[in-house]
Amino acid sequence: EAGVTQFPSHSVIEKGQTVTLRCDPISGHDNLYWYRRVMGKEIKFLLHFVKESKQDESGMPNNRFLAERTGGTYSTLKVQPAELEDSGVYFCASSGSNSGNTIYFGEGSWLTVV
Amino acid sequence: AQSVTQLGSHVSVSEGALVLLRCNYSSSVPPYLFWYVQYPNQGLQLLLKYTSAATLVKGINGFEAEFKKSETSFHLTKPSAHMSDAAEYFCAVSDRNDMRFGAGTRLTVKP
Numbered sequence: 001e002a003g004v005t006q007f008p009s010h011s012v013i014e015k016g017q018t019v020t021l022r023c024d025p026i027s028g029h030d031n032l033y034w035y036r037r038v039m040g041k042e043i044k045f046l047l048h049f050v051k052e053s054k055q056d057e058s059g060m061p062n063n064r065f066l067a068e069r070t071g072g073t074y075s076t077l078k079v080q081p082a083e084l085e086d087s088g089v090y091f092c093a094s095s096g097s098n099s100g101n102t103i104y105f106g107e108g109s110w111l112t113v114v
Numbered sequence: 115a116q117s118v119t120q121l122g123s124h125v126s127v128s129e130g131a132l133v134l135l136r137c138n139y140s141s142s143v144p145p146y147l148f149w150y151v152q153y154p155n156q157g158l159q160l161l162l163k164y165t166s167a168a169t170l171v172k173g174i175n176g177f178e179a180e181f182k183k184s185e186t187s188f189h190l191t192k193p194s195a196h197m198s199d200a201a202e203y204f205c206a207v208s209d210r211n212d213m214r215f216g217a218g219t220r221l222t223v224k225p
Contacts, residue, residue, distance in 0.1 A: 033212060043158075043204060043215040056212060091158060093213070102165075103213050105150070107157035 004106035006092050012112045018080040021109045025094030032075050033103065034067060038088035049075060082113045116141040118205045120216035128224045133192040135219045137205030146208040147188040149179055153201045164188060195223045
C-alpha cells in the first residue's frame with residue numbers, strides 16, 4: 001500500500017513567486033494534516049482536513065497560505081507570494097479509522113525561497 | 115490543549131552507551147504518544163507509539179519508551195547507541211484529532 005506522497009520533494013523559488021505543494025494521503029484516510037518546520041525550529045501544525053472540510057486551520061500563519069482538499073482526496077497548499085521566512089520543510093500527514101488513529105507522514109516538501 | 119516538552123535540544127553519547135531522550139506531555143484527555151525520528155534530508159519516520167495498551171512500548175531499531183502517567187512522561191531509551199542512531203528525534207502527543215510536536219532533540223553519537 002502506498003504511503004503519504006508529497007510533490008515536489010524539493011523546490012527553489014524566488015521571493016514573490018507562487019508555489020503549490022501537493023499531498024496524496026493514504027487511500028481511505030479521511031484526515032489530512034499539514035505541518036511545517038521552518039529554519040530548524042520545531043514542527044508546527046498548520047491545518048487539519050476531515051474529508052474536504054477544514055476541521056482546524058488555527059496554525060495557518062497568514063493569508064498568503066491557502067490549503068484546499070477538493071473532493072476529499074489529495075490536498076494542495078499554495079503559498080502566494082512566497083517570502084524568505086517561508087523556507088522550510090512542509091510535511092503532510094494522514095490518518096483514518098483503518099490506521100488505528102496513527103498519523104502517517106510523507107517525506108516532506110523542502111521549500112527554499114531565495 | 116495538548117503539548118509536549120522535550121528536555122535537551124542536543125544530546126551526545128558515545129557509541130555503545132545508553133541513549134535517554136526525555137519527553138513530558140500535557141493533555142486534557144488520555145493521550146496517544148509518539149516518537150518520530152528524522153535522519154538528515156529525510157522525512158519523519160515513526161519509531162514507536164503508545165495508545166493506552168502496554169505502558170512499555172518497543173519500537174524499531176532497538177528503541178523503547180515507557181509511559182508514566184504519574185510523571186506525565188514518555189522518555190525514549192536505547193541500551194546501546196550506534197553511529198547510525200545519529201538523527202533528530204521528536205516526541206508528539208495526539209488527542210485523536212491532531213498531533214503536536216516537541217521541539218526535537220538532536221542526538222550525536224561519538225565513536
